[in-house]
Amino acid sequence: QVQLQQWGAGLLKPSETLSLTCAVYGGSFSGYYWSWIRQPPGKGLEWIGEINHSGSTNYNPSLKSRVTISVDTSKNQFSLKLSSVTAADTAVYYCARESIVVVSFTPRPNWFDPWGQGTLVTVSS
């Protein structure tokens, strides 16, 4: 059974760079996309971006200028960096596996399961 374990700094100052890593245990790393999703306190979910084992990425247009998602296939890990954070970036950040449906040779990642345990990142001066 696949499990995702995530970690990273939980308290940042404004303008710093958020850095989180997610490790995948017990399953294949290829054949899926791997996503980051966040949830501000008391609010809904927001997709940040995704990466596959080859390093192909897609990002939320609203965050694209500040986001970098990378992959280390040798360790079955993927990472998130979000630069120039502000208080608005305070949230619980989740990593998740995204399953793919291939249609006409085009991969269509579309559901998230399983999820990591979540990491609360607080941005405060």
Add this chain to the structure above:
Amino acid sequence: QSALTQPPSASGSPGQSVTISCTGTSSDVGGYNYVSWYQQHPGKAPKLMIYEVSKRPSGVPDRFSGSKSGNTASLTVSGLQAEDEADYYCSSYAGSTRVFGGGTKLTVL
């Protein structure tokens, strides 16, 4: 990229059925059969309940069902139980991005 529209709240008594809607556009919900639904209890990570509009993962009770018509997807919970009280989120494939709904708090009266 706008969030999908869900009602903020829904409620029902034990044993009743409740339906939660999720409205998008032809660029997301209406354009693909790739809508998924997630259940989230307080302080927990979301859990997949429905994928590809109407498919149930192993272990999810058949009281949970999904459907879609046009740009609106729906999640129906039949035979409501106390443990169904949670937040529910829809999500849709939208080409190179993914989009979530704002969430619906389901209360079991």
